[in-house]
Amino acid sequence: MMMVITSVADIWTKPSTDSERDSQVIYGESVEVLENMGQFSKVKSVDGVVGYVKSAILDDWTKRHFKLSHQVRNDMMSFPFGSYVSNKDVEYYNIPKRYLHSIEERFVPIRLTRKFAGIPYLWGGTSDFGFDCSGFTQRLFRFSGTEIPRNSDQQKDASETVKNFDFALPGDLVFFKGHVAFYLGHGRIIHANGKHSRITETDLFDKSPYSQELLRIMEKIGRFKIESN
Numbered sequence: 001m002m003m004v005i006t007s008v009a010d011i012w013t014k015p016s017t018d019s020e021r022d023s024q025v026i027y028g029e030s031v032e033v034l035e036n037m038g039q040f041s042k043v044k045s046v047d048g049v050v051g052y053v054k055s056a057i058l059d060d061w062t063k064r065h066f067k068l069s070h071q072v073r074n075d076m077m078s079f080p081f082g083s084y085v086s087n088k089d090v091e092y093y094n095i096p097k098r099y100l101h102s103i104e105e106r107f108v109p110i111r112l113t114r115k116f117a118g119i120p121y122l123w124g125g126t127s128d129f130g131f132d133c134s135g136f137t138q139r140l141f142r143f144s145g146t147e148i149p150r151n152s153d154q155q156k157d158a159s160e161t162v163k164n165f166d167f168a169l170p171g172d173l174v175f176f177k178g179h180v181a182f183y184l185g186h187g188r189i190i191h192a193n194g195k196h197s198r199i200t201e202t203d204l205f206d207k208s209p210y211s212q213e214l215l216r217i218m219e220k221i222g223r224f225k226i227e228s229n
Contacts, residue, residue: 001030002043002058007078008127011051015040021124023049023150024135027077028064028084047138047150062086066100067143071128080127081116082143107144108226109137110171113182113190119199121192131192131199133180137173140182146227152180159222168221174204177217 031043064084072079122130170185181191187205
């Protein structure tokens with residue numbers, strides 16, 4: 001296993017930055033190197049995504065001690081939300097202790113969602129520098145201590161079905177054709193979406209053309225069991 005040592009690393013579908021971004025891994029996350037091809041390495045991320053990253057952003061894995069609950073930027077490095085850092089990182093990069101949490105500490109994903117409102121939409125994005133819809137849901141679940149699949153169709157298939165909105169709870173996921181959102185309750189969702197090119201809230205029952213279209217392509221309400229300490 002190797003470790004990502006840059007803020008955010010794109011996983012490309014081919015060994016070229018001219019290919020499509022399939023996903024991302026962030027600082028301190030591990031990947032399995034399947035093949036070293038020189039400038040690029042073929043890797044498999046912990047959620048099963050196989051693709052290509054620049055070899056220069058990988059190094060030998062070392063023990064991680066904390067995860068970051070806030071984006072940290074300084075003159076030396078930018079750490080996205082959820083980065084995994086060591087004691088050495090904390091000292092060298094002068095990371096504020098108020099943002100440090102034990103790797104094992106659990107959170108409730110839905111309670112984290114609103115602080116990301118306005119973050120740009122980015123195809124393949126899994127960090128608060130830019131999220132796609134399922135990158136947003138997965139990142140918050142992962143930080144909270146529960147691992148879910150990478151893309152929205154996989155998340156849909158892996159989640160427990162909730163009968164309808166009468167039974168839906170805040171924190172459930174609402175699945176549309178090719179899209180996923182967090183359910184906030186009272187018909188509201190929060191999601192990384194191309195419509196507004198950022199993370200926004202939407203009232204599914206406000207009868208706007210956008211909400212009506214979302215309801216038309218809605219496929220499922222799903223629930224993941226939140227792991228606790």
